[in-house]
Amino acid sequence: MLAALNIVLYSWIYTSLKRKSILNTWVGAIVGAIPPLMGWAACSSLSDLGAWCLAALLYAWQFPHFNSLSHNIKTEYQKAGYVMTAFVNPKLNARVALRYSLLMFPICFGLSYWGVCDNYFSFDSSILNGWMAYMSFKFWLQQRHNYSKKIQAAGGPSAAEITIANAYAKKLFWCSIWQLPVVLVLAMLHKTGQWDGLYYHFFGYNKENDKLKEKFTNAM
Incomplete structure (x- = not known):
């Protein structure tokens, strides 16, 4: 759906507006912003x-x-x-x-x-x-x-x-x-959790395990 929307925005609306209004730049910016959403939608929810x-x-x-x-x-x-x-x-x-x-x-x-x-x-x-x-x-x-x-x-x-x-x-x-x-x-x-595996390898430290341990301790 995002890919189809981008085709319409770029080939029809954005291209047509280039000769009519300065708003073409704003529409073109939307075209450029959609690909990251496509990548995200491939592996997770867009509600994030x-x-x-x-x-x-x-x-x-x-x-x-x-x-x-x-x-x-x-x-x-x-x-x-x-x-x-x-x-x-x-x-x-x-x-x-x-x-x-x-x-x-x-x-x-x-x-x-x-x-x-x-x-x-x-x-x-x-x-x-x-x-x-x-x-x-x-x-x-x-x-x-x-x-x-x-x-x-x-x-x-x-x-x-x-x-x-x-x-x-x-x-x-x-x-x-x-x-x-x-x-x-x-x-x-700086991606969240990017270096957890490295920390665990060298220091035996894992954020997710620590959170689970803390949750279990509090429950007890």
Whole structure:
């Protein structure tokens, strides 16, 4: 069902919206978020909120990634007839990238809260999320300046100000390239119970056995 939904979303709705509305980016982000749900559904229940946190992670990441990418090639999109936020509303383009960069923090906390990862993941992932949020903030701040009423009244941003915005967009794009795979690797390393077998092998320690012993002791 998820695969069929993704085919419809991508080949019909998303592709059609590219030439009609900036909403195509939001629909495209849903397309990118569904595959993790498909993997989860293959081995567990989608009633587990951890599955939706993982999908939300992929969904949110796509905005700082794509919005920064599209910024520097917005002219090509416009010439091709694709309606993208980067040229329709450049200020909104940067603001959306910042919003979803900040959303990465609670999503990663959710992965720990719902038991997908241990609590240390919240700390590790925050370093990477902080890096991307900072780059998003610099990009947004420059675009906010470039498209302020004062600058627009003066005839628009100067060549130097445009160059600075382009540079921040490029830095954010490369930041996003590294951020997601490293966060996912950290999620695997911090997966709940990932190292229990190793602890048991070296130290004779097993969390699940200890929980059962504690439960039995309390019952007695």
